[in-house]
Amino acid sequence: MKRLLLAGALLTAGLSAVAQSADTTRLRGHIVALTSTPEPRNYLHEASLNQAADYIRxxxxxxxARPTEQPYEVKGRTYRxxxxxxxxxxxxxxIIGAHYDVCGEQPGADDNGSGVAALxxxxRLLGRQKGLLYRIDMVAYTLEEPPFFRTPHMGSYVHAQSLRQAGVPVRGMVALETLGYFDDRKHTQRYPVGLLKWVYGTRGNYLTVAQKFGNGRFGRQFARRYRAAAALPVKRFKAPAWLPGIDFSDHLNYWHFGFPAVLLTDTAFYRNQHYHEPTDTLARLDMRRLGLAVDALLAVVAGP
Structure with a gap:
């Protein structure tokens, strides 16, 4: 009888673990929805941006989640x-954030359909958690891409500024940016400084937690916990804020307003030759490893 009860308990635990794992079919479906708008979801095509925004909401x-919107105007147009x-x-x-717009006339499956799908x-997995100890805000940003990158028109700038103005206490921010492209072959990973290949290797088969020097305890703890929880290789990368690529996403605006923030990424153009190209399609992405990236995120953010 004891053995039967033990077996039942193990089965229940196993089913629970499966239930809390990322669903690759759902991840794929999200990317299909985002890349199937009538026009590419860039700032020139408001209808497609709004279709993506409505889907995310x-x-x-x-x-x-308790969904809300943060609309704002840029040159007479409203973005959300x-x-x-x-x-x-x-x-x-x-704050867990990912931008849903694309650069130019391309589908943006990895940049940044993969980040939004992960978000x-x-x-969905957080919605199944009981007794979360602190508030977790999921934010899908607009206008991350050029010509608005590094301007106050970025959706993440608008959001970070609103938190600072309202005096909202923030534990930290994680930017999800290009998470689905992997390549196990040698010499597929590049770096802003060539010598880094001797430290991090030349295979594009890992995720990176990137942050600047002086990012505080949040960045250190997140990087350590994420790496420990992940079932795929994770590199921790810390560098001066001026190093090319270290601030190439929405986390830079949280730094601007004094909040600790990290970037979780497959390193984008340092690996993916289809970055900002019409060939950035779903077929090139690895759903299994994208799912593992989400599983590790859940383990970190749902914990104490």
Missing amino acids: AELGAAG NILGHFGPEDGPRL LELA
Whole structure:
């Protein structure tokens, strides 16, 4: 009888673990939805951007988040950040963000359909968690790409500024940027400084947690915990803020307003030759490893 009870307990635990793992079919479906808009989801095609935004809002709501919007105007046009949060209403919050716009006339499956898909799948898994200890805000940003990159028109700038102005306490921010492209062959990974290949290797088969020097305890803890939780290789990269690539996403705006932030990425153009090209398609992405990236995120952000 004891053996039967033990077997049942192990089975239940196993089923629970499976239930809390990322669903690669859902990840794929999110990327299909984002890359199937009538026109590429860039700042010139408001209808396609809004279609993507509406999809993200609906998925956050279905996951159990409390969805809201942050609209703002740029040159007479309205653009929208889409937000959803889990956990307590009050207290310090963790920001998990990914931009949903693309650069130019391309589908943007990796940049940044993969990041948004990870955001939405993480939201679904967080919706199943009980007793989250702190507030987690999921934010899908608009206008990350040129010509608005490094301007106050970036959706992440608007969001980070609103937190600072409202005096909201922030534990930290994680930017999800290009998470689905991997290549196990040698000499497929490049670096802003050539000598780094001797430290990190030449195979594009890992994720990177990147942050600047002086990023505080949050960055150190996130990098350590994420690497420990991940079932795929993870490199920790810390460098001066001026090093090319270290601030090439939405986390730079949280740095600007004094919040600790990290970048989780497959390193984008340092690996993916299809970056910002019409060939950045779903067929080139690795859904299994994207799912593992989400599983590690859940382990970190749902913990204490």
